[in-house]
Amino acid sequence: MANTETMILNMGPQHPSTHGVLRIILELDGEVVVKATPDIGFLHRGLEKLAESKTYHQCIPLTDRLDYVAGMSNNLAYVLAVEKLLGVEVPPRAQAIRVLLSELQRIASHLFWLGTHAHDLGAMTPLFYALRERDEILFLFERVCGSRLTPSYFRVGGLAQDLPDGFEEACRRFIQTFPAHVDEYETLLTRNKIWMRRTQGVGAISGEEAVQWGLSGPILRASNVNWDIRRAFPYSGYENYQFIVPTGKNGDVYDRYIVRLMEMRQSNEIVRQVLDRLPAGEIRIQDPKVVFPSKVRIQESIEALIHHFHIASEGFPVPKGEVYASIESPKGELGFYLISDGSGKPRRFRVRPPSFINLSALPTMVQGKLVADVVAIIGSIDIVLAEVDR
Amino acid sequence: MKLEGIVSKLKERYPQAIVEATTFREESTLGLRTEDLLEVCRYLRDDPELSFHFLTDLCGVDRYPAEPRFEVVYHLCSLKTKERLRLKVFLPEASPALPSVFSVWKAADWLEREAYDMFGIAFTGHPDLRRILLTPDWEGHPLRKDYPLRG
Numbered sequence: 001m002a003n004t005e006t007m008i009l010n011m012g013p014q015h016p017s018t019h020g021v022l023r024i025i026l027e028l029d030g031e032v033v034v035k036a037t038p039d040i041g042f043l044h045r046g047l048e049k050l051a052e053s054k055t056y057h058q059c060i061p062l063t064d065r066l067d068y069v070a071g072m073s074n075n076l077a078y079v080l081a082v083e084k085l086l087g088v089e090v091p092p093r094a095q096a097i098r099v100l101l102s103e104l105q106r107i108a109s110h111l112f113w114l115g116t117h118a119h120d121l122g123a124m125t126p127l128f129y130a131l132r133e134r135d136e137i138l139f140l141f142e143r144v145c146g147s148r149l150t151p152s153y154f155r156v157g158g159l160a161q162d163l164p165d166g167f168e169e170a171c172r173r174f175i176q177t178f179p180a181h182v183d184e185y186e187t188l189l190t191r192n193k194i195w196m197r198r199t200q201g202v203g204a205i206s207g208e209e210a211v212q213w214g215l216s217g218p219i220l221r222a223s224n225v226n227w228d229i230r231r232a233f234p235y236s237g238y239e240n241y242q243f244i245v246p247t248g249k250n251g252d253v254y255d256r257y258i259v260r261l262m263e264m265r266q267s268n269e270i271v272r273q274v275l276d277r278l279p280a281g282e283i284r285i286q287d288p289k290v291v292f293p294s295k296v297r298i299q300e301s302i303e304a305l306i307h308h309f310h311i312a313s314e315g316f317p318v319p320k321g322e323v324y325a326s327i328e329s330p331k332g333e334l335g336f337y338l339i340s341d342g343s344g345k346p347r348r349f350r351v352r353p354p355s356f357i358n359l360s361a362l363p364t365m366v367q368g369k370l371v372a373d374v375v376a377i378i379g380s381i382d383i384v385l386a387e388v389d390r
Numbered sequence: 391m392k393l394e395g396i397v398s399k400l401k402e403r404y405p406q407a408i409v410e411a412t413t414f415r416e417e418s419t420l421g422l423r424t425e426d427l428l429e430v431c432r433y434l435r436d437d438p439e440l441s442f443h444f445l446t447d448l449c450g451v452d453r454y455p456a457e458p459r460f461e462v463v464y465h466l467c468s469l470k471t472k473e474r475l476r477l478k479v480f481l482p483e484a485s486p487a488l489p490s491v492f493s494v495w496k497a498a499d500w501l502e503r504e505a506y507d508m509f510g511i512a513f514t515g516h517p518d519l520r521r522i523l524l525t526p527d528w529e530g531h532p533l534r535k536d537y538p539l540r541g
Contacts, residue, residue: 041523048508049532053539084415211443211469214497225469232472321414324447324465324476337447337465352447352465360500389523 055315217332315344
């Protein structure tokens with residue numbers, strides 16, 4: 001027998017298919033992966049440390065920059081945690097708008113994932129189609145908050161401002177045409193022989209193992225575990241909407257693709273329901289110690305001016321204690337664990353990062369597979385390095 | 391099984407292990423003795439009525455200047471009963487160390503490495519305890535309160 005040695009191949013941190021600055025040290029026996037060791041931290045910015053020196057309100061833009069493909073979701077998870085600490089619930093209109101924007105954000109995130117994942121495997125057309133629809137969603141976000149990727153639109157206690165005129169019409173136009181676009185993507189990939197050969201049976205993980213590794217989101221559901229935070233621990237009024245939580249059977253790359261595609265369709269449905277029953281009313285709680293008074297009132301009332309000053313400079317005080325609040329973000333369970341010492345700044349600002357935890361199962365999934373499969377599997381996890389590294 | 395049921399079941403089985411029990415905003419937090427951590431975690435996972443198979447999160451906390459200085463916080467979840475539970479252990483400033491729960495939940499692998507990287511807390515029995523976000527030659531543990539913001 002010839003004596004063979006394994007070869008060490010470095011993948012990344014600069015690589016077109018690692019979806020960011022991810023480095024993986026591959027130990028190969030020919031083309032088969034014997035061991036894969038991810039090396040992360042290239043995008044570590046010390047977000048958790050930075051947050052300790054900011055008021056709760058000032059932390060909101062930090063959260064935009066976690067999973068930058070799903071800004072609205074990050075904002076939501078964070079403000080829900082602070083609201084839980086304060087023990088407040090926002091008015092129904094604010095809740096509905098939060099759901100609407102979070103589901104549009106889910107579609108946008110999945111579209112970006114679809115385009116880049118397909119592109120990694122050689123299918124270049126879906127990228128152009130997917131980004132075209134995603135752009136429409138980003139235009140909707142721009143109407144609402146002025147920004148496409150870093151919304152910072154949700155506030156502790158509600159929203160920054162109400163939906164602008166023309167938003168509901170534009171949103172309805174989008175959801176009218178979107179399902180046909182998903183059909184388009186499906187004609188390119190779902191029954192495509194090359195796609196199926198490259199994704200079916202690749203990178204499978206059992207439901208039990210997925211739970212052991214703490215996986216969440218589409219990757220967990222593709223492994224036949226019916227777990228969605230929107231159903232398990234409903235927030236922001238999700239219990240009022242009808243939607244299916246899709247699950248897969250085999251937990252392979254193909255099933256993850258199917259699950260995300262179906263989730264896009266379901267999100268479209270949720271947006272339709274929200275628009276049909278959008279309640280009128282306030283978009284912020286009426287607590288001047290927590291929520292900025294309107295600009296008009298600040299000019300007229302000295303108390304409003306004082307409240308504004310206090311909130312802006314030292315931050316609103318939050319009761320002493322700790323909470324954990326999480327949402328079903330497009331990547332999985334995104335949670336915030338906040339410890340308050342009674343002051344206006346968080347004592348501990350911990351992000352429960354779905355991309356980080358999902359990525360930790362990568363070595364298990366690629367073991368014994370081909371190098372080409374590594375690309376498919378990384379793409380199927382759907383990671384954003386900013387969330388992995390923070 | 392309701393939250394109070396879980397807590398009383400645990401108190402019955404491991405009365406010495408629990409050093410504090412609090413509830414805030416309908417979340418239950420149990421402080422455990424470090425030496426009982428591993429066994430309690432295994433029990434929480436394997437008991438069919440508890441079924442905490444999912445380790446949602448594991449992180450460190452620096453309570454400086456309070457004593458004991460460090461905490462390691464575990465967030466558990468049961469997919470079966472839809473219950474959540476928070477566990478804590480308290481560690482002294484000098485050589486903070488505790489058993490790794492990797493043998494209970496594989497999710498602890500990278501989470502414990504991050505707590506080590508950011509706080510310098512050692513997890514005994516961890517298969518590969520080394521820094522994960524920072525470079526291997528980094529000095530200091532940034533999330534400690536005496537580490538400057540500039541680093």
